[in-house]
Amino acid sequence: MEEERKTLQRDVRTTSMKIRQNANNQEAQMELKQFLIHAKLNSYSTGKESLKLPDGRKEFRVEADGFTYQDQYIGENPFVGQEIVWHAGQVVWGMNFYGRVVSDIVPAEQIYTFLQKAMRQIKEERPFRGPDTFNEHDFAYCDESQGTVEGFMGVERILYQGQEVYRLDYHGGSVTTV
Numbered sequence: 001m002e003e004e005r006k007t008l009q010r011d012v013r014t015t016s017m018k019i020r021q022n023a024n025n026q027e028a029q030m031e032l033k034q035f036l037i038h039a040k041l042n043s044y045s046t047g048k049e050s051l052k053l054p055d056g057r058k059e060f061r062v063e064a065d066g067f068t069y070q071d072q073y074i075g076e077n078p079f080v081g082q083e084i085v086w087h088a089g090q091v092v093w094g095m096n097f098y099g100r101v102v103s104d105i106v107p108a109e110q111i112y113t114f115l116q117k118a119m120r121q122i123k124e125e126r127p128f129r130g131p132d133t134f135n136e137h138d139f140a141y142c143d144e145s146q147g148t149v150e151g152f153m154g155v156e157r158i159l160y161q162g163q164e165v166y167r168l169d170y171h172g173g174s175v176t177t178v
Contacts, residue, residue, distance in 0.1 A: 031065075032085065032093060032174075033149055036127040038062065039069035039085070045119040057081075077101050077108065083172070093149070095128060095172030099156075103165040111158055111166050114139045118158075128170065129156050150174045 043060035044050070050058035053072075060071040066088055073081025078100035085093040101108045118130040118141035126132075126145060134141040138161045145154025151173035158166035 029149060032067075032087075033124050033127050035065065035067040035069070036085065036093070036149070037122050037124060038064055039067075039071075040122050040127070041120060043069065043071050045116045045122075047113070047116050073097075090177050091175045093173070094175050095170055097168055097170040099166070099168030101166050103160075103163060105163060106160045106165055111139075111160070114141070115158060115166065126152075128152055128154060128172070129168070147173070 039062040042062050050060050053059055055074075057072050057074045060069075062069040068086040069083065070085075071081065071083045073079050078098060080096075080098045082097070083095045084091060101111055114136065115130075117136065118134040121131040121134050122129070123131055126143075127149060128145060129143050130141055132143055140159040140162075141156070142159070143154060143156045145152055147153060153171035154169075156166075156168040156170065157164055
């Protein structure tokens with residue numbers, strides 16, 4: 001009887017610890033999502049100039065509430081880049097991307113201006129890029145992704161009068177460092 005009681009107490013402690021860890025993880029994921037939204041609304045989507053680094057990369061950086069967001073990319077068409085988030089000095093999240101304008105039926109400047117508007121429609125449930133869809137005049141933004149902030153992949157497209165003019169492939173997720 002005493003052994004059963006000890007086993008039950010151990011099981012209750014283990015379950016309680018798992019519940020606390022899960023709650024802490026959910027809180028951390030919520031904080032990360034909220035910070036990602038803040039960072040993305042205060043970087044590329046603003047239309048402001050990026051910082052030009054000596055090696056040719058361009059960078060946006062946002063810091064708030066113990067988090068640091070860094071968005072770096074290189075190239076024009078095509079371009080490649082990454083976004084990294086640190087919390088308390090540790091890398092906690094990252095995303096890689098490769099994008100390009102795929103048609104010249106509309107000037108690239110108009111495509112990127114529309115992309116910035118779409119990215120300002122970011123949603124908490126998918127804080128990787130823009131919303132599922134966004135339309136304005138002859139432009140349509142479509143983002144198809146799988147996964148959660150912990151691990152995801154997706155394709156972002158812009159259509160002009162129904163024809164694809166831009167595409168970006170991306171993937172990323174949570175990072176654990178030692």
